[in-house]
Amino acid sequence: MDLVSAKNIGAGIAVIALAGVGVGIGNIFAALVSSVARNPAARDRVFGLAILGFALTEAVALYALVIAFIILFV
Amino acid sequence: MAAEGSSSIDALGQFKLTTALGPLGASVNFTQANLMMVVAGAAMLGLLWIGMRPRAMVPGRLQAAAEMCYETVMSMCIEQIGQEGKKFFPLVFTLFFFILFGNLVGVFPYFFTFTSHIAVTLALSLLVFILVTFVALKEHGWHFFSYFVPKGIPVVLTPLLVVIEVISYLSRIISLSVRLFANMMAGHVMLEVFGSFVVMLGGAGFIFLFPAGLSLAVNVVLIGFELLVATLQAYVFAILTCIYLHDAVHLH
Numbered sequence: 001m002d003l004v005s006a007k008n009i010g011a012g013i014a015v016i017a018l019a020g021v022g023v024g025i026g027n028i029f030a031a032l033v034s035s036v037a038r039n040p041a042a043r044d045r046v047f048g049l050a051i052l053g054f055a056l057t058e059a060v061a062l063y064a065l066v067i068a069f070i071i072l073f074v
Numbered sequence: 075m076a077a078e079g080s081s082s083i084d085a086l087g088q089f090k091l092t093t094a095l096g097p098l099g100a101s102v103n104f105t106q107a108n109l110m111m112v113v114a115g116a117a118m119l120g121l122l123w124i125g126m127r128p129r130a131m132v133p134g135r136l137q138a139a140a141e142m143c144y145e146t147v148m149s150m151c152i153e154q155i156g157q158e159g160k161k162f163f164p165l166v167f168t169l170f171f172f173i174l175f176g177n178l179v180g181v182f183p184y185f186f187t188f189t190s191h192i193a194v195t196l197a198l199s200l201l202v203f204i205l206v207t208f209v210a211l212k213e214h215g216w217h218f219f220s221y222f223v224p225k226g227i228p229v230v231l232t233p234l235l236v237v238i239e240v241i242s243y244l245s246r247i248i249s250l251s252v253r254l255f256a257n258m259m260a261g262h263v264m265l266e267v268f269g270s271f272v273v274m275l276g277g278a279g280f281i282f283l284f285p286a287g288l289s290l291a292v293n294v295v296l297i298g299f300e301l302l303v304a305t306l307q308a309y310v311f312a313i314l315t316c317i318y319l320h321d322a323v324h325l326h
Contacts (some may be wrong), residue, residue: 055310060250062256069263073086 017064024057054070078286083262089190107188114175114188126243147312154316158323162316165205169198177258178225179305190258192251199250202315210322221325225274250314257307261300268293 032050036043093100094109095312118234125140131139147167151159173189180187188194222239223232268289 019083021091050307052233052310052313055306056253057255059257059310062260063252066256067250 007018007071011068014071015064017062021057021061021064023033024060025054028053083267085266085270088262088266089259090244091191103213106186107191107194108177110179110186110188111172112215114161114172116181116288117175118171118310150313150316155320155323156311157211158206159316162319166241166315169202169315170308173198174305174308178301180258180262181300181304187258190262191256191300192255195251195263196247198311202250202318203247206315206318206322207269209319210325213323214325218325246318251325254307254311257303259305261296264301265293265296267314268296 007010032046035046091105091107093104094106095104098104099109121136122143125136125288126135128134130137144167147170150165151166155162164259168182176189176194179185179188180190210221222236222243224235224239227235270291272286272293275282277288
């Protein structure tokens with residue numbers, strides 16, 4: 001196997017981490033929907049927290065993406 | 075991707091630093107990232123200065139924006155840190171708006187996102203980390219080191235947990251800086267990749283015009299997403315600074 005195809009396969013493997021991030025973001029918004037359904041008055045406060053959690057979880061996805069970019073381009 | 079041949083996408087070329095402001099800038103290594111920092115700082119100062127000049131009882135549009143900036147950050151400080159948070163307000167305000175305007179100027183064409191460089195974000199997060207440690211030492215003295223010993227655990231586990239706590243404390247530097255850097259870099263690389271698709275597919279022939287238009291549509295959506303991410307990451311950076319300062323002031 002030559003270096004270029006090994007790099008491409010490695011970059012593909014690196015983004016498997018996105019599966020976990022998908023589960024995490026799904027969890028966050030599932031919890032958001034159910035908590036807003038139970039107490040619609042709390043919507044504004046809970047939404048800010050959900051967005052914060054979303055940003056923190058999404059950052060994990062981007063760590064994986066950065067590793068993939070480093071494998072591919074650097 | 076049938077027709078682009080051997081040409082590959084140079085996704086990271088956009089982050090290359092060049093000197094700005096002609097020979098004068100070149101002689102002092104004044105890069106376009108530095109220029110954008112000046113632009114971001116000037117934009118924020120301009121908004122505050124021009125906005126607050128009327129000092130009207132009923133604010134106009136700019137004054138309302140300036141007041142909203144102030145109140146958002148002030149309430150963030152007080153909610154997260156407590157009443158002591160007021161003395162950290164200038165730091166959090168500066169960090170938030172420096173990063174916010176740095177992220178936002180990057181969305182404009184021909185501008186440069188200085189927060190997409192790990193050197194910049196690492197310097198910012200080191201500043202926060204050193205300041206937080208300094209504040210904690212000043213407030214609590216040697217008692218600060220009890221922060222690394224969780225309460226109510228078996229004695230046998232203590233050495234292990236202390237090591238874990240110290241590592242998690244130190245990893246704040248990396249997580250804070252890499253989060254901002256990765257978000258901005260990944261967003262701009264994605265814009266570049268889809269932009270290259272438009273050019274490659276658009277030049278490849280009549281059949282490829284539809285996928286080229288699709289890539290263009292994706293790019294438009296991504297710009298909107300970038301606006302969201304730019305605001306969100308500045309907010310996350312500021313709020314994490316507040317949370318760390320809360321830990322430093324109150325020790326749990």
